[in-house]
Structures are given as C-alpha cells and as structure tokens.
Amino acid sequence: MITKRIIPCLDIRNGMVVKGKRFQNVREVEDPVVMARFYNEAGADELVFYDIIATVEQRPLFTDILRQVAAEIFIPLTVGGGITSVADFDRVLKAGADKVSVNSGALKNPRLIREAAEKYGNQCVVLSMDVSLVNDSWRVFATGGREDTGRDALAWAEEGEALGAGELVVNSIDTDGVRRGFDLPLLKAMTERVRIPVVASGGAGKKEDFAALFQLPGVDAGLAAGIFHSRELEIGELKQYLQQQGVEMRL
Numbered sequence: 001m002i003t004k005r006i007i008p009c010l011d012i013r014n015g016m017v018v019k020g021k022r023f024q025n026v027r028e029v030e031d032p033v034v035m036a037r038f039y040n041e042a043g044a045d046e047l048v049f050y051d052i053i054a055t056v057e058q059r060p061l062f063t064d065i066l067r068q069v070a071a072e073i074f075i076p077l078t079v080g081g082g083i084t085s086v087a088d089f090d091r092v093l094k095a096g097a098d099k100v101s102v103n104s105g106a107l108k109n110p111r112l113i114r115e116a117a118e119k120y121g122n123q124c125v126v127l128s129m130d131v132s133l134v135n136d137s138w139r140v141f142a143t144g145g146r147e148d149t150g151r152d153a154l155a156w157a158e159e160g161e162a163l164g165a166g167e168l169v170v171n172s173i174d175t176d177g178v179r180r181g182f183d184l185p186l187l188k189a190m191t192e193r194v195r196i197p198v199v200a201s202g203g204a205g206k207k208e209d210f211a212a213l214f215q216l217p218g219v220d221a222g223l224a225a226g227i228f229h230s231r232e233l234e235i236g237e238l239k240q241y242l243q244q245q246g247v248e249m250r251l
Helices: 032-042 063-072 086-094 104-108 111-120 153-163 184-191 207-213 235-244
Strands: 005-013 016-021 024-030 047-051 077-080 099-102 125-134 137-142 147-152 167-172 198-201 219-224
Touching: 005 032, 005 198, 005 235, 016 032, 024 032, 032 047, 032 063, 032 235, 047 063, 063 077, 063 086, 077 125, 086 099, 086 111, 099 111, 104 111, 104 137, 111 125, 111 153, 125 153, 137 153, 147 153, 153 167, 153 184, 167 184, 184 198, 184 207, 207 219, 207 235
Parallel strands: 005 047, 005 219, 047 077, 077 099, 099 125, 125 167, 167 198, 198 219
Antiparallel strands: 005 016, 016 024, 125 137, 137 147
16 A cells, blocks of 8 residues: 655745745744754655745745755755756755756746656656636636636646646645645545545644645645644654544554
C-alpha cells in the first residue's frame, strides 16, 4: 500500500514565513531556515516553499533563501512562486528544489507544463491551483488568489495532467486558514477527474481532519501550515494517530 504524506508549507514573504486566512490578513511567523530545520527533524514527508509575492511583484523567486532552506533538509522540497519559464525551473532546481510548482505562470502559458515535463520529467512538475466556489462552480484564481480567471478548475486540472504535470496541489481559498476541515467536495471532484497524485491544501484544524481527508481514495497527501507552525499539532503525533486509524504512514 502506498503511504500517505504529511507536508508542511512555508509561505515566504520578505524573507519570513507568513500565514493568513483565506489568503488575507497575512502575518509573519518565523524564519524559514529555522522552520525548515524543525520540520526536517519532526518527521515531515516533504516540505513546500512558496515565495507568495514573486508573481505579484513580477520578479524571480528569491533563490538565496531557498538555498539556505535546501541545505537544512533531507526530505523532498517543492518550490514555487514566480515560475514563468523553463529557465526558472532550471534556476530553482539548481538552488536545491526537487520539484517545481507552477500556478499563474502555467495559466498564462500552459505550454510551460509540457516543456518542463519534457526536459525534467513529469515527476518534477507540480501544478498548483488556487480554487474557490463561484456561482456553484469551482474556479481557478491567479496572482496569489487575487484574480478570478473565470477558468473551470476541474477542466484545468485535466488539462494540466494531459500536458504532463506529475502532481496536483489543490489550494482551497474557501477553507484556507479557517481550520474547519479540508474542502472535501472539491477534492472528491478533483480526484474523480485526474489520475496523478493530489495534494490537499487548506482547512486543517485537527488530526481528525486528516483522517477524514484520507478517506478519499485519490488524495495522496495533506498539506498544512498554521496548525503545524503554531505547534498545536505535532507531525509525529499526527502520523501515529493516522496509522492507528488504518492510514498507511511513513513513521
């Protein structure tokens, strides 16, 4: 049986890890290098690093901080923010990333997914989607959740898979930071449309939320930030609990 993954997320702004609610009211939390070291030792299966304002500021991702973070960990590292070209993939991978996450850059140029997959392999390309329910349909948002693209999220997920994305990260804007559980209806719809691994993001508030998440057969990983940053839930404790609930984990 394939083990499920627990993935902390470091949202980086101005060199610091930050956290908000529904992509708003962002506040500083901690130094990313310190947090990366902590999560590496805490039993995280992977780590995600997002430069959350690189796209907004129309600049490349800060690779100096990325190099420092990569030097501290021995678990897979997914990196995103301001990725708009294959050259950006190359620069980020050389700075220590194992996988590269594309979001707004792929929406503007879907061919980027195929070009990167052909050069670096499907397993290296992660399609990240910021999704919100609008008039009874799930829509994709760009520019850090600021811009409603009008694009159907389920159709975009299918297109991303067809283009060569090897993994899908579904960020629910509606549940982000709310801590009332993952967006299960959205995730169920997504897993029924794609075959690639799906990482769920947004809404984790307690260990039971992860148990409910992994009842969906197509979800491969749960990603969270605030509940881990605040130490309200320790990753080791969570994985032990999930194992007891019959969810296969790497302990």
